[in-house]
Amino acid sequence: MIASTNPAMHPHTHEAVDHAEHEHVALPQHRHHFETEEQQREAGSFGMWLFLLTEIMFFGGMFFAYLLYRNWYYPAFTVASNQLNVPEGAINTVILITSGFFMALGVWAAEVRKKGLLVIMLILTTVFGLAFLGVKADEYHEKYELHHIPGASFSTAMFTNPAAFGLKEEPLAPDMAQHTEIFFFLYFAMTGMHALHMIIGIVILFWLTWRAHRGEFSSGYVAPIENFGLYWHFVDIVWLFLFPLLYLINRHPLS
Amino acid sequence: MSTSTPNLHTIVSLPDQSTAKLPKRHYINNEHGLLSWLLTGDHKRIAILYLISITFFFFIGGAFAGLIRLELLTPQSDLVAADTYNKFFTMHGIIMIFLFLVPSVPATLGNFLIPIMLGAKDLAFPKINLLSWYLYLAGGTLTLAALVLGGVDTGWTFTTPLSTHYLNTHVITAATAIFIAGFSSIFTGLNFIVTIHRMRAPGMTWFRMPLFVWSNYAASILMVLGTPVLAIAIVLVALERLVGIGVFDPAKGGDPLLFQHLFWFYSHPAVYIMILPGMGVISEVISTFSRKRVFGYTAVAFSSVAIALFGFFVWAHHMFIMGVSNYSALVFSLLTMLVAVPSAIKIFNWAFTLQKGSITFETPMLYAFGFMGLFTIGGLTGVFLGSLGMDIHLTETYFIVAHFHFVMVGGMLMAFLAGIHFWWPKMTGRMYPESLSKLAAVVTFIGFNLTFLPQFILGYLGMPRRYAAYPPEFQVLNVLSTAGATVLGVGYMLPLLYLGWSLKYGAIAGDNPWQATGLEWQIQSPPLTENFIEVPIVDYEAYDYEWLEKKQREQVTTVG
Numbered sequence: 008m009i010a011s012t013n014p015a016m017h018p019h020t021h022e023a024v025d026h027a028e029h030e031h032v033a034l035p036q037h038r039h040h041f042e043t044e045e046q047q048r049e050a051g052s053f054g055m056w057l058f059l060l061t062e063i064m065f066f067g068g069m070f071f072a073y074l075l076y077r078n079w080y081y082p083a084f085t086v087a088s089n090q091l092n093v094p095e096g097a098i099n100t101v102i103l104i105t106s107g108f109f110m111a112l113g114v115w116a117a118e119v120r121k122k123g124l125l126v127i128m129l130i131l132t133t134v135f136g137l138a139f140l141g142v143k144a145d146e147y148h149e150k151y152e153l154h155h156i157p158g159a160s161f162s163t164a165m166f167t168n169p170a171a172f173g174l175k176e177e178p179l180a181p182d183m184a185q186h187t188e189i190f191f192f193l194y195f196a197m198t199g200m201h202a203l204h205m206i207i208g209i210v211i212l213f214w215l216t217w218r219a220h221r222g223e224f225s226s227g228y229v230a231p232i233e234n235f236g237l238y239w240h241f242v243d244i245v246w247l248f249l250f251p252l253l254y255l256i257n258r259h260p261l262s
Numbered sequence: 263m264s265t266s267t268p269n270l271h272t273i274v275s276l277p278d279q280s281t282a283k284l285p286k287r288h289y290i291n292n293e294h295g296l297l298s299w300l301l302t303g304d305h306k307r308i309a310i311l312y313l314i315s316i317t318f319f320f321f322i323g324g325a326f327a328g329l330i331r332l333e334l335l336t337p338q339s340d341l342v343a344a345d346t347y348n349k350f351f352t353m354h355g356i357i358m359i360f361l362f363l364v365p366s367v368p369a370t371l372g373n374f375l376i377p378i379m380l381g382a383k384d385l386a387f388p389k390i391n392l393l394s395w396y397l398y399l400a401g402g403t404l405t406l407a408a409l410v411l412g413g414v415d416t417g418w419t420f421t422t423p424l425s426t427h428y429l430n431t432h433v434i435t436a437a438t439a440i441f442i443a444g445f446s447s448i449f450t451g452l453n454f455i456v457t458i459h460r461m462r463a464p465g466m467t468w469f470r471m472p473l474f475v476w477s478n479y480a481a482s483i484l485m486v487l488g489t490p491v492l493a494i495a496i497v498l499v500a501l502e503r504l505v506g507i508g509v510f511d512p513a514k515g516g517d518p519l520l521f522q523h524l525f526w527f528y529s530h531p532a533v534y535i536m537i538l539p540g541m542g543v544i545s546e547v548i549s550t551f552s553r554k555r556v557f558g559y560t561a562v563a564f565s566s567v568a569i570a571l572f573g574f575f576v577w578a579h580h581m582f583i584m585g586v587s588n589y590s591a592l593v594f595s596l597l598t599m600l601v602a603v604p605s606a607i608k609i610f611n612w613a614f615t616l617q618k619g620s621i622t623f624e625t626p627m628l629y630a631f632g633f634m635g636l637f638t639i640g641g642l643t644g645v646f647l648g649s650l651g652m653d654i655h656l657t658e659t660y661f662i663v664a665h666f667h668f669v670m671v672g673g674m675l676m677a678f679l680a681g682i683h684f685w686w687p688k689m690t691g692r693m694y695p696e697s698l699s700k701l702a703a704v705v706t707f708i709g710f711n712l713t714f715l716p717q718f719i720l721g722y723l724g725m726p727r728r729y730a731a732y733p734p735e736f737q738v739l740n741v742l743s744t745a746g747a748t749v750l751g752v753g754y755m756l757p758l759l760y761l762g763w764s765l766k767y768g769a770i771a772g773d774n775p776w777q778a779t780g781l782e783w784q785i786q787s788p789p790l791t792e793n794f795i796e797v798p799i800v801d802y803e804a805y806d807y808e809w810l811e812k813k814q815r816e817q818v819t820t821v822g
């Protein structure tokens with residue numbers, strides 16, 4: 008409208024628009040409200056980064072709570088942390104990094120338009136993601152057997168009387184031992200939220216794999232793969248913070 | 263058209279509307295049927311869907327306000343029992359804040375206007391935009407469910423340990439509702455930010471954007487960064503209730519204050535989510551009806567962003583009496599004073615814009631004046647409250663209630679109404695009836711002051727908030743307040759009626775009934791689904807009335 012009623016417009020900007028329109032071969036995935044595919048792609052990844060920023064704030068609230076309580080109830084947090092299964096946590100860290108590695112290869116495969124490779128990479132990413140969840144489930148089960156799941160069945164016996172469980176920990180006074188429940192709550196809240204993100208990610212992976220198999224990402228339209236890659240790496244990184252924070256920094260040599 | 267000398271303020275007479283015609287094709291009649299609305303990706307249609315839904319919730323929330331005022335007519339708690347009263351003010355607060363004020367301007371006017379103001383065809387993510395609306399609806403439905411099942415009585419702040427240990431009402435349902443509605447505003451904010459960064463038309467530089475876009479941009483930052491923290495706080499409350507893990511439970515070594523920190527980390531910024539978009543409306547309205555560029559455009563634009571940033575560092579002023587340390591109370595008190603500065607900058611700049619402008623008093627302008635007066639009072643009393651000594655006397659009294667109603671109802675709601683009237687011709691293609699709507703604006707203003715001025719006095723005299731009964735000596739002021747609320751209710755019913763009427767019988771508006779400069783006024787009303795026939799190229803600054811006049815002279819010569 009403006010352009011047509013206003014002769015004083017800048018000719019070069021107008022040209023730029025025309026130019027951009029002719030430059031690209033229109034892809035079927037191009038949405039009409041974007042002027043160019045470039046714009047669509049940039050908007051997509053910018054949106055994804057913003058979304059991850061909200062995720063950081065979301066996890067941030069829990070990290071804040073964790074650090075606060077760790078400061079207050081340091082003895083309870085250290086002994087409770089010693090009950091986490093470090094080998095399994097470490098294995099899971101490796102599994103997750105591997106999964107992230109395959110995801111990165113997947114993004115590359117999509118960019119160079121190798122359909123078969125992309126499908127394989129997505130499947131491998133999924134398999135390792137599922138492996139992570141499997142190990143996590145095993146850990147949760149162990150917590151259940153030890154009565155470390157917060158709630159009615161929670162028991163502090165192991166912390167008030169470690170000798171009876173064959174542990175070489177210093178026993179905690181009962182009121183300090185109570186605070187282990189907060190540790191385990193935060194442990195479940197944080198790893199649970201993380202696992203939920205993994206589950207959502209895996210569902211999306213199934214969908215992406217199917218679309219990749221149909222060849223939707225073989226003609227230069229790779230934004231969904233790239234954006235999902237960002238999400239998957241973000242979930243990895245959250246774990247890279249959770250693992251040391253929950254499992255490692257509180258550990259102490261047993262007397 | 264009046265001729266003007268350059269560098270003087272141009273007086274543009276409003277165009278003759280008798281010849282205006284409705285365009286044949288526009289976004290409303292482009293497709294038909296309910297499904298074409300429920301599955302739409304068009305930001306304008308989604309804005310209308312939002313408008314209908316938030317109006318619905320506004321009147322439900324309003325009904326609760328009516329019940330509260332009715333109970334407070336007499337000193338005894340005779341209309342309802344105390345715990346029912348608790349449910350009333352809780353439902354009132356939750357609905358008004360999360361289901362009305364937070365989405366009010368951004369989700370309706372913002373959705374409708376931001377893409378057009380930038381020269382874009384739509385928001386960056388139309389499907390996510392529609393998803394936001396469904397999330398909002400899901401949150402709203404759950405809130406209604408909590409209401410029908412028996413209500414909640416925690417107060418809108420869900421204060422722990424009250425909310426986690428002492429109540430057996432539907433806290434979890436309401437908490438889930440807010441959690442879901444929260445994601446709706448996260449997605450709206452995200453969509454706006456991406457659109458503003460990536461979808462501006464050629465020539466639409468950052469400093470050519472209308473101030474409405476700037477203020478929504480700032481509010482979007484708050485939505486994206488603050489809402490997730492609220493979400494996690496609410497999840498923790500729900501978990502605490504479900505399994506009793508103790509994060510907020512002192513008996514287990516948890517700390518109820520942690521909830522306060524998390525909640526107000528969101529909710530103070532949230533008050534700016536509720537006011538910034540309104541400030542944007544006021545900038546547009548004041549500039550248009552004084553036919554002048556907003557004084558200190560850059561300062562106003564940056565003050566929005568400053569508010570958004572400072573807003574994150576003052577949350578603890580809601581917790582002065584809750585046992586934060588003296589030092590942190592002092593720091594937060596000072597920071598709170600600081601956050602008032604950018605708001606004051608805006609007020610001064612609007613005043614300078616008005617000065618020597620060619621002011622006319624259409625309805626949106628009346629509401630804008632209402633906003634400026636009431637928001638100033640509300641903001642100044644906020645500074646009172648921000649100073650430690652005062653706050654300890656006034657906190658949890660009706661003074662607080664008056665303060666936040668001045669900023670939220672006197673401020674944001676007035677701004678919302680100003681905006682709805684201002685852009686009504688653009689959204690619907692028809693004018694609202696001018697004299698009736700002026701009457702409504704005046705009634706609203708009188709009713710508002712009658713309702714809330716007495717509450718300042720009540721609070722100062724020491725009447726606590728959130729009780730169904732009060733000492734008899736407070737009755738006169740309470741009766742005044744209830745009478746005012748009745749007038750206010752009439753003031754809000756009127757627009758509902760005459761705006762509905764105008765959909766069919768209003769005068770045809772034409773493209774630019776206010777002779778405003780924004781891109782949205784250079785296209786047909788109601789707009790086409792794709793907004794622009796071709797990509798606009800922007801070669802003029804925001805609020806350039808001389809550009810507009812020149813453009814129109816050229817049009818006249820080409821047509822005539």
Ligand code: HEM
Pocket residue numbers: 419533534536537579580598599601602605640641642643644645647648649653656657658662665666669670673674
């Ligand atoms: C202009 C600067 C402002 C300042 C300095 C300010 C200051 C304050 C302070 C210190 C309190 C806490 C009082 C107490 O609980 O003891 C408060 C409460 C409140 N303010 Fe403001 N405020 C400002 C603007 C706003 C705005 C713009 C809004 C909303 C649009 C708002 C909404 C509220 C609400 C809802 C409460 C009460 C929360 C509750 O306890 O239910 N304020 N304000």
Ligand SMILES: [Cu+2]
Pocket residue numbers: 529530533576577579580
């Ligand atoms: Cu505040």
